[in-house]
Amino acid sequence: xxxxxxxxxxxxxxxxxxxxxxxxxxxxxxxxxxxxxxxxxxxxxxxxxxxxxxxxxxxxxxxxxxxxxxxxxxxxxxxxxxxxxxxxxxxxxxxxxxxxxxxxxxxxxxxxxxxxxxxxxxxxxxx
Amino acid sequence: xxxxxxxxxxxxxxxxxxxxxxxxxxxxxxxxxxxxxxxxxxxxxxxxxxxxxxxxxxxxxxxxxxxxxxxxxxxxxxxxxxxxxxxxx
Amino acid sequence: xxxxxxxxxxxxxxxxxxxxxxxxxxxxxxxxxxxxxxxxxxxxxxxxxxxxxxxxxxxxxxxxxxxxxxxxxxxxxxxxxxxxxxxxxxxxxxxxxxxxxxxxxxxxxxxxxxxxxxxxxxxxxxxxxxxxxxxxxxxxxxxxxxxxxxxxxxxxxxxxxxxxxxx
Numbered sequence: 001x002x003x004x005x006x007x008x009x010x011x012x013x014x015x016x017x018x019x020x021x022x023x024x025x026x027x028x029x030x031x032x033x034x035x036x037x038x039x040x041x042x043x044x045x046x047x048x049x050x051x052x053x054x055x056x057x058x059x060x061x062x063x064x065x066x067x068x069x070x071x072x073x074x075x076x077x078x079x080x081x082x083x084x085x086x087x088x089x090x091x092x093x094x095x096x097x098x099x100x101x102x103x104x105x106x107x108x109x110x111x112x113x114x115x116x117x118x119x120x121x122x123x124x125x126x127x
Numbered sequence: 128x129x130x131x132x133x134x135x136x137x138x139x140x141x142x143x144x145x146x147x148x149x150x151x152x153x154x155x156x157x158x159x160x161x162x163x164x165x166x167x168x169x170x171x172x173x174x175x176x177x178x179x180x181x182x183x184x185x186x187x188x189x190x191x192x193x194x195x196x197x198x199x200x201x202x203x204x205x206x207x208x209x210x211x212x213x214x215x216x
Numbered sequence: 217x218x219x220x221x222x223x224x225x226x227x228x229x230x231x232x233x234x235x236x237x238x239x240x241x242x243x244x245x246x247x248x249x250x251x252x253x254x255x256x257x258x259x260x261x262x263x264x265x266x267x268x269x270x271x272x273x274x275x276x277x278x279x280x281x282x283x284x285x286x287x288x289x290x291x292x293x294x295x296x297x298x299x300x301x302x303x304x305x306x307x308x309x310x311x312x313x314x315x316x317x318x319x320x321x322x323x324x325x326x327x328x329x330x331x332x333x334x335x336x337x338x339x340x341x342x343x344x345x346x347x348x349x350x351x352x353x354x355x356x357x358x359x360x361x362x363x364x365x366x367x368x369x370x371x372x373x374x375x376x377x378x379x380x381x382x383x
Contacts, residue, residue, distance in 0.1 A: 026299070039299065046296040055176050086344070
């Protein structure tokens with residue numbers, strides 16, 4: 001039992017470490033800000049997830065103390081990663097991307113960061 | 128076996144932090160610095176957790192939970208500052 | 217009468233339950249005192265923040281939602297391996313990044329938020345922006361030669377399921 005737990009913990013730790021390193025390496029290697037955005041938000045989230053699962057198994061098997069903090073941290077990181085990525089993308093487009101570089105929306109309005117919605121035109125019904 | 132895996136993971140995240148520092152030093156724009164800082168926060172969380180396993184205490188989970196929250200809020204605040212010019216309107 | 221009072225005290229029953237569970241996870245021990253404190257927080261916080269969410273979002277199909285969460289978790293693992301391969305083995309000149317406009321059929325803000333988050337977590341795609349009338353999503357794809365296939369996969373794999381869950 002404890003041998004299986006050891007193998008699982010070591011495997012998760014090594015996978016987590018490799019993906020964490022890959023996320024940081026992608027940040028250095030890729031050559032465009034939008035491309036760089038892909039590397040850390042994905043690889044690092046799974047990297048930390050692997051480490052946290054390993055620590056959960058470790059404390060449950062070897063310390064006999066079931067802990068849910070790791071689940072909370074994993075869930076928190078999974079929920080906040082898309083929001084952070086979206087904010088960084090918006091900041092980048094606000095500073096460095098012109099609207100003519102983007103594809104057309106195909107609708108009556110442009111992209112939200114560039115299109116000014118005038119008075120009396122409220123496309124989304126926010127009540 | 129676990130100790131070896133722990134040291135391997137610590138080495139990975141340590142190198143990752145150094146790569147992030149390199150990116151912060153030689154970044155083409157301020158957005159890349161924000162991205163690198165956000166990655167540094169996530170790497171620091173992982174490093175804290177690994178250290179927590181190594182010494183066998185659970186205190187570091189609370190620390191990393193707090194750092195996760197502060198990291199998220201500070202990244203959003205930075206981006207908002209770039210987008211709008213101020214943080215609280 | 218009783219219903220009106222219940223609506224005043226519990227404006228968002230799901231949020232109350234969720235807060236109690238999160239509180240118990242945070243303190244990490246289940247005792248009667250912690251449970252009571254969690255319930256007090258679960259009643260107080262939705263009451264104070266009620267002006268921020270006037271409507272109750274309705275999630276009708278918990279089974280479908282659970283299936284969707286499992287699918288997304290599986291896709292996150294696949295996404296990491298795919299992105300890792302691109303980072304490790306493809307040179308920058310060989311990587312073809314593209315912007316894709318994805319037309320939306322979803323209308324509720326919660327469903328669009330879920331779809332945007334899902335796209336960010338899955339293979340090589342990041343949501344960047346929404347069009348001003350919320351009818352299109354702007355997606356950045358890390359490496360693709362066929363943008364139409366990526367768009368169709370997003371629509372078929374995720375948007376169809378979210379439409380079933382939220383509408």
